Amino acid sequence: MREATLSYLKEETMGPWEIYLAQVDRVIPYLGKLAYWAETLKRPKRVLIVDVPIHLDDGTVAHFEGYRVHHNTSRGPAKGGVRFHPDVTLSEVMALAAWMTIKNAAVGLPYGGGKGGIRVDPTKLSPGELERLTRRYTSEIGILLAPEKDIPAPDVGTGQREMAWMMDTYSMNIGRTAPGVVTGKPIAVGGSLGRQDATGNGVFYTAAAAAQKIGLEIEGSRVVIQGFGNVGNAAARAFHDHGARLVAVSDVTGAIINEGGIDPYDLLRHVQENGGVRGYPKAEPLPAAELFHVPCEFLVPAALEKQITEQNAWRIQTKIVVEGANGPTTPAADDILSERGIVVVPDVIANAGGVTVSYFEWVQDFNSYFWSEEEINRNLRRVLQDAFEAVWQVHEEKRVTLRTAAYIVAATRVLEARALRGLYP
Numbered sequence: 318m319r320e321a322t323l324s325y326l327k328e329e330t331m332g333p334w335e336i337y338l339a340q341v342d343r344v345i346p347y348l349g350k351l352a353y354w355a356e357t358l359k360r361p362k363r364v365l366i367v368d369v370p371i372h373l374d375d376g377t378v379a380h381f382e383g384y385r386v387h388h389n390t391s392r393g394p395a396k397g398g399v400r401f402h403p404d405v406t407l408s409e410v411m412a413l414a415a416w417m418t419i420k421n422a423a424v425g426l427p428y429g430g431g432k433g434g435i436r437v438d439p440t441k442l443s444p445g446e447l448e449r450l451t452r453r454y455t456s457e458i459g460i461l462l463a464p465e466k467d468i469p470a471p472d473v474g475t476g477q478r479e480m481a482w483m484m485d486t487y488s489m490n491i492g493r494t495a496p497g498v499v500t501g502k503p504i505a506v507g508g509s510l511g512r513q514d515a516t517g518n519g520v521f522y523t524a525a526a527a528a529q530k531i532g533l534e535i536e537g538s539r540v541v542i543q544g545f546g547n548v549g550n551a552a553a554r555a556f557h558d559h560g561a562r563l564v565a566v567s568d569v570t571g572a573i574i575n576e577g578g579i580d581p582y583d584l585l586r587h588v589q590e591n592g593g594v595r596g597y598p599k600a601e602p603l604p605a606a607e608l609f610h611v612p613c614e615f616l617v618p619a620a621l622e623k624q625i626t627e628q629n630a631w632r633i634q635t636k637i638v639v640e641g642a643n644g645p646t647t648p649a650a651d652d653i654l655s656e657r658g659i660v661v662v663p664d665v666i667a668n669a670g671g672v673t674v675s676y677f678e679w680v681q682d683f684n685s686y687f688w689s690e691e692e693i694n695r696n697l698r699r700v701l702q703d704a705f706e707a708v709w710q711v712h713e714e715k716r717v718t719l720r721t722a723a724y725i726v727a728a729t730r731v732l733e734a735r736a737l738r739g740l741y742p
């Protein structure tokens with residue numbers, strides 16, 4: 318089904334923010350009276366651009382540009398990760414923040430949407446330089462942070478280590494330990510069991526829910542994954558643990574294929590020792606551009622935005638695309654996949670496992686009472702299955718894609734909150 322879009326831009330000129338706006342345009346006709354408030358979704362609430370100067374190890378000073386965006390706070394504090402990547406732009410962070418608004422509402426978490434980032438290649442900095450960068454950035458965006466106001470978490474290029482530095486810097490600045498200001502922390506400083514693998518596990522849970530709807534078995538199915546970082550490798554292990562076969566995988570160093578199956582645990586050891594999937598001895602090299610054309614039942618983009626486009630969507634040979642990454646599919650590619658009968662489990666549901674366990678972590682930090690990993694994973698699966706089911710119903714009732722269905726559910730919740738709160742305090 319091809320959905321109406323007000324998009325006036327060609328795909329190649331669309332940045333992440335324009336892609337987000339086109340996705341919102343598609344949902345407005347389904348919002349009824351709430352469409353009156355839809356402009357709220359098209360504007361970030363606040364945007365902060367910061368200069369982050371640090372001393373490099375050689376004694377010189379380097380300046381980096383950082384951002385923190387609150388897209389919407391109608392349903393609760395801003396929540397979303399921090400990206401360290403050389404291609405980070407304000408437009409990208411605005412889109413990532415907006416996708417957090419939609420994601421948190423689609424899953425029913427009491428949060429708005431936020432996101433942050435620094436334009437930096439973290440692989441070029443020493444651990445000391447990275448710590449100074451993270452701490453200075455945290456202080457610079459400190460005017461926006463608080464456990465009830467804005468709670469960062471990991472994204473591309475950041476992880477537990479950076480979250481511990483952020484929590485410590487914020488705590489030093491306010492004079493008391495505040496574990497609830499950041500999620501995705503190490504367990505020893507108030508992190509939650511299950512957070513590390515939560516996004517990848519959530520990719521698997523939502524993939525399994527979609528598979529069940531179309532009568533597809535996980536056992537014996539083939540999986541292709543783009544990106545073997547936090548999300549990609551945890552998703553690979555979850556599929557493998559449930560009897561699926563990882564046949565091809567890529568990261569920034571290259572792509573590899575083995576039709577007989579790749580053991581993700583063994584591949585992870587290789588990546589930890591060698592810095593990437595390239596050169597993995599139990600698979601053949603594959604041109605990176607061919608990855609999406611490898612026949613499979615599940616295709617999981619788990620790297621960056623704008624990877625599935627009108628250029629390659631025609632050649633994708635899968636049953637279900639499960640978006641581990643944020644914004645990997647353009648609106649034009651969405652139309653092509655939909656016309657070809659390929660199910661797309663959209664990012665705002667598929668990768669919501671991370672923020673869901675972040676929410677559990679935040680609740681645990683407030684209570685200083687910690688749950689077992691079994692409780693975390695059971696609750697995570699329930700939350701994602703319920704969210705998926707609600708979205709699937711709208712998809713069937715309104716005959717729209719799962720993405721538009723998720724946006725209908727989420728936008729309705731956000732705009733109801735906006736309308737109830739009114740415009741003037």
Ligand SMILES: NC(=O)C1=CN([C@@H]2O[C@H](COP(=O)(O)OP(=O)(O)OC[C@H]3O[C@@H](n4cnc5c(N)ncnc54)[C@H](O)[C@@H]3O)[C@@H](O)[C@H]2O)C=CC1
Pocket residue numbers: 471472473474475516543544545546547548549567568569570619620621622641642643668669671672
């Ligand atoms: N970490 C989290 O909890 C969450 C992450 N996400 C999204 O998942 C995606 C991946 O994030 P993480 O795994 O956390 O990042 P990460 O930094 O741990 O891993 C990123 C992976 O992508 C690979 N990559 C980068 N450029 C690539 C390219 N052009 N082709 C193939 N592979 C490439 C990298 O080599 C690495 O393997 C991002 O879109 C992120 O926003 C979404 C929800 C939560």
Ligand SMILES: O=C(O)CCC(=O)C(=O)O
Pocket residue numbers: 396397398399420468469470471472500501643668669671672673675
């Ligand atoms: O865990 C979180 O708070 C946010 C994770 C994130 O940045 C995302 O879902 O894209």
